[in-house]
Amino acid sequence: MRLCLFVCAIISFYYVSPVKLWHVKNKQISPVLFVPGDGGSQVEAKLNKTTVVHYICQKTSNDYFNIWLNLELLVPLVIDCWIDNMKLIYDNVTRTTRNSDGVDIHVPGWGDPFVVEYLDPTKASPGSYFKDIGNMLVAELGYVRNNSVRGAPYDFRKGPSENEEFFTKLKALVEETYAANQKTPVTLLAHSMGGPMTLIFLQRQNQAWKDKYISSFITLSAAWGGSVKALKVFAIGDDLGAYLLRQSTLKDQQITSPSLGWLLPSKLFWKDTEVLVESNEKNYTLSTLKDYLIDINVPNGWEFRKDNEKYQLDFTAPGVELHCLYGTGIDTVQKLYYKPGTSIQGIPQLLPGDGDGTVNLRSLEACKNWQGKQKQKVYTQGFPGVDHMNILRNPNVLSYIKTVLKV
Numbered sequence: 001m002r003l004c005l006f007v008c009a010i011i012s013f014y015y016v017s018p019v020k021l022w023h024v025k026n027k028q029i030s031p032v033l034f035v036p037g038d039g040g041s042q043v044e045a046k047l048n049k050t051t052v053v054h055y056i057c058q059k060t061s062n063d064y065f066n067i068w069l070n071l072e073l074l075v076p077l078v079i080d081c082w083i084d085n086m087k088l089i090y091d092n093v094t095r096t097t098r099n100s101d102g103v104d105i106h107v108p109g110w111g112d113p114f115v116v117e118y119l120d121p122t123k124a125s126p127g128s129y130f131k132d133i134g135n136m137l138v139a140e141l142g143y144v145r146n147n148s149v150r151g152a153p154y155d156f157r158k159g160p161s162e163n164e165e166f167f168t169k170l171k172a173l174v175e176e177t178y179a180a181n182q183k184t185p186v187t188l189l190a191h192s193m194g195g196p197m198t199l200i201f202l203q204r205q206n207q208a209w210k211d212k213y214i215s216s217f218i219t220l221s222a223a224w225g226g227s228v229k230a231l232k233v234f235a236i237g238d239d240l241g242a243y244l245l246r247q248s249t250l251k252d253q254q255i256t257s258p259s260l261g262w263l264l265p266s267k268l269f270w271k272d273t274e275v276l277v278e279s280n281e282k283n284y285t286l287s288t289l290k291d292y293l294i295d296i297n298v299p300n301g302w303e304f305r306k307d308n309e310k311y312q313l314d315f316t317a318p319g320v321e322l323h324c325l326y327g328t329g330i331d332t333v334q335k336l337y338y339k340p341g342t343s344i345q346g347i348p349q350l351l352p353g354d355g356d357g358t359v360n361l362r363s364l365e366a367c368k369n370w371q372g373k374q375k376q377k378v379y380t381q382g383f384p385g386v387d388h389m390n391i392l393r394n395p396n397v398l399s400y401i402k403t404v405l406k407v
Contacts, residue, residue: 029141029142029143029148029184029405029406030184030185030186030187030215030216030405031143031147031148031149031150031177031178031180031181031184031186031187032137032143032148032149032150032186032187032189032405033150033151033152033173033174033177033186033187033188033189034113034116034117034130034133034134034149034150034151034152034189034190034191035152035170035188035189035190035191035194035195035197035198036116036129036130036151036152036153036154036156036190036191036192036194037156037190037191037192037193037194037195037221037223038156038192038193038259038260038263039068039069039119039156040116040119040129040130040153040156040191040192040193040194041068041107041115041116041119041153041154041155041156042066042068042069042107042108042109042115042116042118042119042120042121042153043066043067043068043086043105043106043107043155044064044065044066044067044105044106044107044108045061045064045065045067045085045086045103045104045105045106046061046063046064046065046103046104046106047059047060047061047085047102047103047104048060048061048102048104049100049101049102049103050101050102052081052084053080053081053083053084054077054080054081056077056078056081057078057080057081057084058081059102064104064106064108066120066121067082067085067086067105068086068119069119069120069126069127070082070120071120071124071126071127079249079250080249082253083249083250083252083253084100085099085100085103086105086157086253087100087252087253087256088157088158088256088257088258089256090256090258090300090303090304092300092303095161095303095307096162097157097158097162097256097258105155107153107154107155108153109151109153110151110152110153110169110173111146111150111151111152111173111176112145112146112150112151113130113134113145113146113149113150113151114145114151115151115153116129116130116151116152116153117129117130117131117134117151118131129191129392130151130191130392131393132392132393132398133189133392133393133398133401134149136398136401136402137149137405140402141402141405141406147177147180147181148177148180148181150173150177152166152169152170152173154166154197156193156257156259157256157257157258157259158257158258158259159258159259159261159262159304159307159308159311160197160200160262160308160311161258161307161308161311162258163197166197167200167201167204170198170201171201171205174186174188174213174214175213178212178213184215185212185213185214185215186213186214186215187214187215187216187217187218187404187405188202188214188216188217188218188320189218189219189220189401190217190218190219190220190222191219191220191221191222191391191392192220192221192222192223192358192359192388193223193259193263194219194222195219195220195221195222195223195224196222196223196224196311196312198217198219198318199224199318200311200314202214202217202318202319202320203314203316203318203319205319207319210318210319210320214320215320215321216320216321216322216323216404217318217320217321217322217323218322218323218325218401218404219322219323219324219325219326219367220325220326220391220392220397221325221326221327221356221358221359221364221388221391222324222326222359222364222367223263223358223359223363223364224266224269224315224363224364224366224367225265225266225268225269225270225312225360225362225363225366226262226263226264226265226266226269226312226363227263227264227265227332227355227358227359227360227363228265228276228332228333228334228335228336228360229332229333229358229359230260230261230263230264230265231264231265231276231277231289231292231336232333232336232348232350233251233254233255233260234255234260234293234296234298234301235296235336235348236248236251236347236348237249237250237251237252237254237255238250238251238254255298255300255301256300257304258304258307258308259304259308260301260304261300261301261302261303261304261305261307261308262304262305262308262309262311262312264289264301264305265286265360265363266312266313266363267286267309267313268312268313268315268366269362269363269366270286270362271285271286272285272286272287273285273286273287274286275335276289276292276335276336277292277335277336277337277338277348278335278336278337278338279337279338279342279344279348280338280339280340280341280342281344282344289302289305290302290305293305295344296344296345297345315366315369317370317373317374317378318370318374319374319376320376321376321377321378321379322367322370322376322377322378322379323379323381323400323404324365324367324368324378324379324380324381325380325381325383325391325397325400326356326359326361326364326365326380326381326382326383326391327355327356327357327364327382327383327384327385327386327387327388327390327391328354328355328356328361328364328382328383328384328385328386329354329384329385330354330355330356330357330385330386330387331352331353331355331357332352332353332354332355332356332357332358332359332360332361333350333351333352333353334351334352334353334355334360335350335351335353336348336349336350336351337349337350337351356386356387356388356391357387357388358387358388358389359388364382365380365382367380368380381400383396383397
């Protein structure tokens, strides 16, 4: 309350809005636009179902409700309802997905940083995402949410082949943010899958547009070349880091997401002959990935790969100043190993290599390939011991971001 009264008094004294006050204090600071990664946007659902998978599941809702991230929906039994509502159904003729019958999925808050700062609208701590960066921008650099700090949420379940609307809206949001901040070029700040999503966006813009509207591109743990973990998720699922959740249960939803197929290891950074899955009966390499996905009964995984691989293989430089930040030195799955006597349908041992715990190092540092291939500078920096999610709140990373923006 005291802080509010103090700020209000300052604004009243100068007879200016918070937006104009920010410009007076920080004329040269670039506005920031957050681009989230996989699982990094709030998601809402509205139901009008005739059947449900369990008697406790809700059939209808009068309005949209938060479905991601809603911890109340991820408890035993109820999670079955959540999976049925969040999963996608794939049509390999149209090469598109749709929601389950009677489920309307909506990604709220376009342009609003809140929906990517907090995945849980209640601000429960497990749902904090870009929160620490947002707070740092506001408290230490004088940014104003919904003016000089913006958010670009999207349906992270889908790959770039189904996110054309996002790319169109993102261009308009950049231009809008530029205009609202005295024509100051925008800084794009992306995490994880948001890195390659933003890369696709930048590749589609001409250089004159990028020179005018973009100040720099900061990426945190960008999965430039995919990750072996995506293969692991197709095989056994992922518990999202929560010991109360069973990865085998969550797998039923996760394997329906085309974005997971897009994040499989790239041919640009893994050799065709490199063994990704080893078993007593058969080894699988990048060139026989289709066989593995069929053998573990997720054939749509290969279809997702085909639909989105072209975006992964176009590794043209972004054409803007880049700051590529990532964690190193953390065990990250680099091979799936089925012990003798273990069925390919069973649970493999995860053999580790270097990375940030989620993305392999070769993918994280793929941005180094752009050095010397564009006139704009490309800066890369590894942060030892900083994992895939903690990079969003690590003090050294926050300090680096602040230094870039204050230049």
